[in-house]
Amino acid sequence: MAKVVILSGAGLSAESGVGTFRDSGGLWEEYDVSVVCNYNSLDKHEDLTIEFYDKRRAELEFKEPNHAHKVIAQLKQEYGSNIAVITQNVDNLFEKAGMSSADVIHLHGFMPEVRCRSCERTYDIGYKNQSKFHEGLCPECSGKLRPNIVFFGEQAPMYEKLSEHINDCELFIVIGTSGEVVGVNTIAQFTTRSILNNLEPSSAIEDTLFSNVLYMKVTEAIDEIANEIDEFLA
Numbered sequence: 001m002a003k004v005v006i007l008s009g010a011g012l013s014a015e016s017g018v019g020t021f022r023d024s025g026g027l028w029e030e031y032d033v034s035v036v037c038n039y040n041s042l043d044k045h046e047d048l049t050i051e052f053y054d055k056r057r058a059e060l061e062f063k064e065p066n067h068a069h070k071v072i073a074q075l076k077q078e079y080g081s082n083i084a085v086i087t088q089n090v091d092n093l094f095e096k097a098g099m100s101s102a103d104v105i106h107l108h109g110f111m112p113e114v115r116c117r118s119c120e121r122t123y124d125i126g127y128k129n130q131s132k133f134h135e136g137l138c139p140e141c142s143g144k145l146r147p148n149i150v151f152f153g154e155q156a157p158m159y160e161k162l163s164e165h166i167n168d169c170e171l172f173i174v175i176g177t178s179g180e181v182v183g184v185n186t187i188a189q190f191t192t193r194s195i196l197n198n199l200e201p202s203s204a205i206e207d208t209l210f211s212n213v214l215y216m217k218v219t220e221a222i223d224e225i226a227n228e229i230d231e232f233l234a
Contacts, residue, residue, distance in 0.1 A: 011176020
């Protein structure tokens with residue numbers, strides 16, 4: 001397992017123009033999240049839910065990785081299994097920065113993919129509308145497809161990977177997350193060193209538990225973070 005764990009959230013991709021829950025005037029405001037992001041959304045509001053995720057998938061086509069994505073990709077390439085890159089984001093900006101899908105743990109799913117609701121096979125459809133891929137049906141079993149995203153109230157199987165890496169983590173880095181989903185305070189208490197980088201304080205994160213706190217844009221903080229990683233793994 002990795003000595004260094006980098007956990008990122010929406011604040012990382014926000015600098016690439018990817019919308020977040022808190023943005024005003026964007027895609028998130030056009031839809032009721034409780035209607036299109038819930039565990040029963042596909043059963044109760046299937047067409048609207050698929051439409052929402054089709055739009056989110058399409059908007060990724062023209063988003064580019066920022067400086068932080070690129071630096072993290074370089075660190076992963078240099079240090080390999082000593083670094084675990086774990087993200088709450090469902091976009092493909094780490095992959096666009098040069099990382100393979102195997103090198104990124106997407107806790108909440110991966111927007112370019114769809115998954116069969118029957119046989120669970122996954123398919124990468126890029127930026128297409130779901131209905132444009134095999135008429136929205138699984139090529140293997142003809143079951144209905146769905147976005148390969150973890151909806152609210154669903155199990156998130158990749159959290160097992162997070163737990164495995166945290167057990168051996170010595171340097172824990174939190175980037176661009178409110179801490180309301182993953183309990184970063186507890187993790188920070190049990191690691192040798194920890195870094196917090198957010199744009200501003202969060203009520204869910206006790207920043208005194210972190211060795212280094214950087215309240216600034218991630219594109220401004222990432223070089224300092226990279227230097228700490230280099231020194232830690234030297």
